[in-house]
Amino acid sequence: MNDLSVYAAAGILLFFIGLYALFFRRQLLSKILAANVMGSGVFLIFIGLVKQPGQSTDPVPQAMVLTGIIVTLCFTAAAIALAIRLKELNEEHHSATRPEDDFG
Amino acid sequence: MTLLFGHLIDLLLAVSLTVLAWRLLATSDLFKATVLFIAFGLLMALAWVRLDAPDLALAEAVIGAGITGVLLLTALRHLDSGARVARMSGRSGRRSLRVLLPALGIMPALLVLLCLSSPHIRSTAGLTASVIERLDQIGTDHPVTAVLLDFRAYDTLLETAVLLLAVVAVWSLHPVRPIFSPEPISPAQRGLLRLLLPVLIMTSLYLFWRGSHAPGGAFQAGALLAAGLLLLLLSEQRLPGRWSGMFLRLLLAGGFMIFLLVAAGALVGTGTLLDYPGGGASWLLLSIEAALSLSIAALLATAVIGGRPSDRSTEFPPRRKDPAGEEG
Numbered sequence: 390m391n392d393l394s395v396y397a398a399a400g401i402l403l404f405f406i407g408l409y410a411l412f413f414r415r416q417l418l419s420k421i422l423a424a425n426v427m428g429s430g431v432f433l434i435f436i437g438l439v440k441q442p443g444q445s446t447d448p449v450p451q452a453m454v455l456t457g458i459i460v461t462l463c464f465t466a467a468a469i470a471l472a473i474r475l476k477e478l479n480e481e482h483h484s485a486t487r488p489e490d491d492f493g
Numbered sequence: 494m495t496l497l498f499g500h501l502i503d504l505l506l507a508v509s510l511t512v513l514a515w516r517l518l519a520t521s522d523l524f525k526a527t528v529l530f531i532a533f534g535l536l537m538a539l540a541w542v543r544l545d546a547p548d549l550a551l552a553e554a555v556i557g558a559g560i561t562g563v564l565l566l567t568a569l570r571h572l573d574s575g576a577r578v579a580r581m582s583g584r585s586g587r588r589s590l591r592v593l594l595p596a597l598g599i600m601p602a603l604l605v606l607l608c609l610s611s612p613h614i615r616s617t618a619g620l621t622a623s624v625i626e627r628l629d630q631i632g633t634d635h636p637v638t639a640v641l642l643d644f645r646a647y648d649t650l651l652e653t654a655v656l657l658l659a660v661v662a663v664w665s666l667h668p669v670r671p672i673f674s675p676e677p678i679s680p681a682q683r684g685l686l687r688l689l690l691p692v693l694i695m696t697s698l699y700l701f702w703r704g705s706h707a708p709g710g711a712f713q714a715g716a717l718l719a720a721g722l723l724l725l726l727l728s729e730q731r732l733p734g735r736w737s738g739m740f741l742r743l744l745l746a747g748g749f750m751i752f753l754l755v756a757a758g759a760l761v762g763t764g765t766l767l768d769y770p771g772g773g774a775s776w777l778l779l780s781i782e783a784a785l786s787l788s789i790a791a792l793l794a795t796a797v798i799g800g801r802p803s804d805r806s807t808e809f810p811p812r813r814k815d816p817a818g819e820e821g
Contacts, residue, residue, distance in 0.1 A: 396540060398605045399507035403514050405601040410518035412597075418523050418565070418572060422530055425561070426514045429537055433510075436544050438608070439619060446545045447619040448636035452645060455637070455712060456652045458552050459789075463659035465561055466796035469568040470663040473799070476572060477667070 396440075400433030417472040421465060428461045499543075506540050523572070527565040534558030547708035548637045551700070555716040556793075563723055564797045571670070632775025634706040641710065642778050646767040650756060653749045653785060656792045660745060669800030669810050678729050686728045693721035701786055705775065711782040715789030722794040726810065737802040737809035745795065748788025752781055 407427030411420055432454045439450045513536065517529035534557035541550035624636045624644065631643045641649050697717040704710025732741065755777065756767045769777055802809040 394609050395503050395507040396544060397608045399510050399540075401601050401604045401608060402511045405597055406511070406514050406518060409597050414518065416521070416523065418568065419518060419521075419526065422526055422565075423518055425530070426518065426533070429514075429533075429557070432549075433537075433540065434608075436541070436546055436549070440544050441619070445621065447621045448624050448640045449620045449645070451546050451548055451637050452640035453648070454546075454549055455552055455641065456648055458549070458556055459652055459712060460655055462556050462561055462564075462793070463655050463796070466564060466799070467659045467662045469564060470666045470799050473568065473571045474666045 394437060397434045397437030400430040400435075400437055403427070403430030403433065405430075417475070418469075421468045421472065424468075425461060425465060428457065432457055503543055506536060506543060510536050510540065523569055527562065527569060530565065531558050531562040534561065548710070548713070551708065551713040552716065555713060555720060559720050560716060560723070560793055560797060563727075567797060567799070631769075632778045633704075635704060635708070635710070637708070638704050638710045638778075641712075642781060643767075643769065646756075650749075650752050650767070653752060653788070656789065656796075657746060657749050660792050660796050663796055663799050664801035667800050668803055669798060671811055682728055686724055689724060690721055693717060693724070697721070697786075697790075701782065704782065705779070711785040712789060715786040716793060718786065718790035719793035719797075722790055723797055726794065726798065731808040731810060731812075734807050734809075737807070741791070741795075741802065741809065744791045745788060748785040748792075751784040755781055 404427050407423045407425075407430060410423035411427065414420055414423060435450050435454055436446065439447045510533065513529055513533045517526045517533060520526050520529070534553060537557055538550045538554040541547070541553055621636070624640060627644075628634060628636065628639055631639055633639050633642070697714045700709035700717060701711065701714035702709075704714065755769070759768050760766045798810050800810075803811070
């Protein structure tokens with residue numbers, strides 16, 4: 390067993406916790422957070438498996454994960470804008486038709 | 494003794510990351526989830542330090558914890574403002590998804606066992622040696638910067654395009670709304686801004702300069718500059734109307750455009766896309782990095798504010814009107 394594989398193991402757990410939340414949480418913001426956690430899990434697996442003890446970390450996966458972190462932020466910003474828009478449309482729809490009816 | 498201590502820290506970090514992720518996804522209080530997510534990002538940064546990836550630690554601390562945190566907190570104000578929170582409507586599919594539950598339990602257990610038990614997964618040499626071997630042919634001494642701007646420059650080019658596209662997507666969804674709370678900004682925040690802003694700009698410049706030979710570089714510097722910009726914007730400073738039109742759009746697209754120009758120039762000059770003349774002169778890489786940093790700072794800040802500036806040249810983001818007369 391390698392001392393740094395705990396991070397890869399944690400990455401696997403993070404991925405599946407995120408996947409579970411992505412399926413079963415109802416709130417859109419929770420789903421967005423879940424996708425973020427899944428991404429972090431993938432990055433941890435990537436770097437955790439690459440890292441050799443006593444050597445510097447391989448620069449190619451590092452650069453790819455750096456790209457990944459920025460793309461995750463792009464995803465989060467776009468998804469949040471969509472969620473806010475969805476909420477606005479829902480509110481307009483509800484106030485136009487049945488104001489007493491709740492979600493679900 | 495120090496080795497044992499290191500193992501202990503690794504184990505503690507891995508367990509805390511997992512528990513934090515579980516807690517933040519289990520709670521239905523979105524504010525709590527956001528705060529836990531910021532803490533999660535900071536612990537991720539620590540994990541990157543332990544994994545000897547300082548570039549990632551910097552990026553994660555600024556982007557993963559900082560800017561995503563601000564983004565989530567501003568989103569909460571819009572999402573939580575009414576009684577209703579955005580949800581998936583309808584129950585369809587939820588019950589059938591329960592079938593997946595055993596798979597969601599067994600799969601990670603198997604993978605974790607595999608990962609912890611088999612040493613040969615990581616027996617390949619990796620690309621470190623080949624990168625370092627070719628470092629002297631290009632204008633930078635830091636391997637990660639070299640990979641980002643030369644060896645895998647195509648990735649980086651498309652990444653800036655994705656960043657630009659995200660802002661275009663956000664802008665196309667709705668016009669900008671005021672992001673401030675109706676209360677006036679406290680004097681403490683103004684004082685903090687005056688103290689922090691010069692430090693942020695200096696640190697950003699330092700990270701930018703460092704990128705050519707040590708961890709740091711265009712993305713971290715740009716993200717830190719974006720943090721400074723956001724601090725300014727959250728303290729009721731605004732981009733004047735005459736700059737929120739063409740100037741802002743040029744700033745947002747500038748990094749991508751200059752990168753694309755260099756790529757096209759290389760295509761014309763050497764016949765290969767992104768094959769820099771002279772093996773990548775350092776002034777060429779430096780000018781791409783500078784344009785990228787500024788663009789990234791502007792892109793990240795506008796993505797967090799969310800919403801396009803209005804067509805009439807007004808301040809960006811707009812002032813909050815008094816609550817009675819708020820526009821619909």
